Amino acid sequence: MSALRPTHTRLSGWLLAVAILLGAGGNLVCAQPATTDPRYLQPPEEARFLNHPVPDVRLLCQGRPELRLSEVWTKKPVLLTLVFTRCAGVCSPFLRSLKAAVAEVGGAGADYQVVVGSFDPRDHAADMAGTAHHLGLETDPGWTFAALSSDDAQHLAAAVGFWYRWDEGAQQFDHPAMLIAIDRGRVVRLLVGGAVSRVRLEEVVDQLNGKFVAAYPLPGKVAFRCFEYGRGGRLKISWGILILTLPGIVAGCLAWWIFRRPPSRRLHPDGQPAAQLIPAEENHLAG
């Protein structure tokens, strides 16, 4: 029985390895999107929309003549967000976090203009003015609250990777919360998430002002980052580094495992157990 043990151990090792490989393969095959329409419930891929032209939509603002989005971006860069006033979900907290971040970073109205547009066809200029008032921003020159026509909202959403769909059960629009940075009519950055952090907004504003931003997190779930840069460029090591060390560790472990054979089981090239290693006279390199 004991003689069989090494074979058993080796066999179990191989079986385990095969199981892991099959498991990994199975994961890959089964890793399909859970939702029926993957366009929804996913954050937009920023890379697909960078430098895309933004449609020159009409901004319907209360008490102001018709304004075009291009009139805004020709004067200064734009931070655009799309919301709807009847939102019982993310819109209100998102706008509050945006307001707080903008206040901290500063520069609204001077370095950039924040445009809040509604994609809901039921929203009118008065509704958006109400939202501005609710947030205490109705007199802030750095903010523009506007309704959009249904067509304009659709064109704008498609161009910047925003999506929305009506949920009959909830009687609400389902949509992501995102901020779109626009410079001279083109998409420069997308910030996706329910809240806007001051650090991320600072990077966006720096970029809009022509400063070089070395790195920033992409919208969506990026797995295994190597590093992250916090405030002031402070570097934080992340999980990706562990994966980067994995090949070396695996190689070391495999080498140890392969070479752990006891001396009594070492062989000559003819397959016979070696009592001793190559005699010097047999080795042509020994001179």
Next chain:
Amino acid sequence: MSTTASLPASEPNSQTASLRRLTLVWFGVMFLLFPILVLLGLLMRTGQSNWLPQLSPEMFYAILTLHGLGMAGLWFVAVLAGLSWLMARYLKIGLLASRVCLVLTLVGVGLLIACTLFGRFGTGWYFLYPLPLHSAGVWPPWATGTFFVALALLVIGWLVWVLDLLRAIARRYPLRQALGWQYLRDHSGPEVPPMILITTVSLIAAVAGLVSGATAVGLFATEWLKQGFANDALLMKNLTLLFGHLVVNLTLYLGVAMLYELMPGYCGRPWKTKGYVVVSWNAVLLLVLLAYFHHLYMDFVQIRTFQVIGQVASYLTSVPAAVASIFGMLALAYGARVKWTIGSALLFLGVLGWTIGGIGAVIDSTIAANTRFHNTLWVPAHFHTYYLMGVVLMILGAVYHVCQDLSPLPERAGVARLTVALLCLGGYGFLLMFYLGGTYSVPRRYASYPPELAQGVTFARVAVVFILLFLSGLALYLWETGRRWRRAFAAR
């Protein structure tokens, strides 16, 4: 002293005969693929010379991908095949892993040809993230899938073979002896041929490279198949370059291992393992894993410490190369009555190419220089020098040696000289055009050159002539070696 170092020490038996046949099959694959891959290179330079306007940029990049990956893979398996035969003198070499690898390599190469030449998959050999996933309509999704499957098969096949060769070494030597540590003390242990030492170091590092490649392919495939999963671009580039750098660099070291084994026979002197050789090659095991950082100097998000490590490790890896091997080779040949054949000449000239290309590589691994050179033709210039005129010549020399050993024929001196001369003239002429292109800041990876880069066109045209000379030399080599290969293959 043996002058036929490639012959296994043990009595000829069915195992040896099978290994010989399998080795010859690998050589046959090399004879078939190498000229095709050179022709693909010729096609690219012809396209850049404006002599082939039919070559679209999409096709150019597909060919670039096949040429790069094909060459890297071909010489990796060719050197493993040669080493397997040479190591059979000391070790019992298994056949199953080599056969599995042969099948997987052939299927992988077939899939690579399909996805590049038919699917127009054109990311370059380095398939940098996220390019394979964003074809912009140039190649269809099936080409992306086929590429990943091909790469996975190749990596698995190579890994199986590498692990099996390590197992063969482990059946005779404990790790400390295989790494030559006994030479660092009082040398009370057994003699270990330098080939075994270098092969052990290289194969352990190769495992790391192949695991890195497998990890990168797995992460690519996960992102491709799973909506909403995104990889970290920096991690992906690190993994990909760790894989690519190690496969290419270790092919070179494994070629040097064959050099250590074969040149003593031609020079009539032993090339022993010594303490400094052991220290050098053990250091390589660590340094080669860190030197790849020099591929990421352009990546400003990479942590600066890694960039410095990349430069220091790159400088230090040249010590084993220069001190232990190149000077060792020169000392071995100096004053010796060297028996010059196509085999020994190509082995020796391979060291020359390694030296010249190695100096270029050290310059390129200097951060200050790299920022100037990185995207110019200087880069293909230096890596083609140590690859084509370095390790490829070494392997061609070793393959000739083995074929001549297995089926000796009298060497025709005139043909031998002409073969070597054409290979060198064609090879170095072709390289010179790359170097001159780099001097004029002609960018690399351009399918065609705009009028502002007219020098690029001129250099490409001259390069085409030199490639044709190289191909003539290669044809003569294949004829001379092929005659011996055919006889050896037919013999029972």
